[in-house]
Amino acid sequence: MLARRIDQFISYLRVERGASEETVRAYGGDLDQLAEFLEQFHELSDPDPEQLTLRHLRGFVAQKFDDSSTASLARKISAMRSFWNFLVQKDLADDNPAALLSTPKVHTPLQNFLAVDEVIHLLESHRSDDVLGVRDMAIWEVGYGAGLRVSELVALDIDDIDRDEGWVRTIGKGNRERRVPLGEKSCRALARYLRRRHELVGDETPAGALFLTVRGRRLSTRSVRRRLKQHLQRADLDTDITPHGLRHSFATHLLDSGADLRGIQELLGHQNLSTTQRYTHVSIDRLMEVYDASHPRAVREPSEPSKGSPHSGPEPALDSDG
Secondary structure, eight states: OHHHHHHHHHHHHTTTTTOOOOHHHHHHHHHHHHHHHHHHHHHHHSSOOGGGHHHHHHHHHHHSSSTTTTHHHHHHHHHHHHHHHHHHHSSSSSSSGGSSSSSOOOOOOOOOOHHHHHHHHHTTTTTSSSHHHHHHHHHHHHHHHOOOOOOOOHHHHGGGGEETEEEEEEOOOOOOEEEEEEOHHHHHHHHHHHHHGGTOOTTTTOOOOSSSSSSBBBBHHHHHHHHHHHHHHHOOOOEEEEHHHHHHHHHHHHHHTTTTTHHHHHHHHHHHHHHGGGGGGGHHHHHHHHHHHHHHTTTTOOOOOOOOOOTOOOOOOOOOOO
């Protein structure tokens, strides 16, 4: 019964939720591990999910605690919560025992990002005139210029680009469509590539696919990562940045230039503003510069309180509305 319910859940994630294949694969693996745990430690072979209690789920988390990272544990808990939410929603279970599980705090640092002058150096040092080099230049310009995920880049079709109006249409996470403006340099790089794209077209070329391999197939995310690493090395940039780092650079540079966080949220295709807010800490130096230059109380002379001063101890806590 459990195996069947997991299969139904996986189908639901793909068809109704439009979840990415990475999410589907990860959640499916986590739930398969739960089934293995139940059989090994509780002698429950393919049980009805309604039989399972919070005690079973806590036991599974505890068993994975020593050999899993905090992020992995948090994802396993998320997978179980989503699974039982699905069961309740489809009237296949009465309640969600996973809702009572405590999620460990996960520190999710931003991927590395490039400074503005480093991005300019990367793009201006790209001098390859063969068709693959022209293609790569278009990828870097669009990836950085529009802040697209690498999965969104490789999924682009020719019809998704409107060079006259300067827009690119993409399908992001959760199957959500958005239109993102393209700068002049991105449009020029795309135009140059499209004039050469026919050199890559072959018998197996998917109809309309924008970025192609040397054999005419749709480019993969792995290939984009590998090509970027090569170009970074040629540009003598000592960084482990990934294509996703270009997206972080896009958001960070917009924020540093005074762009509104809500606007950045729309451009990035984040469903929740809290996701976009992760970018604020990378620009804290810039924010402090603005504060120091603008706030009338920013510049203070340090003073040492005398002994016996009422301020010599810990500072009092601020009021809740402070």
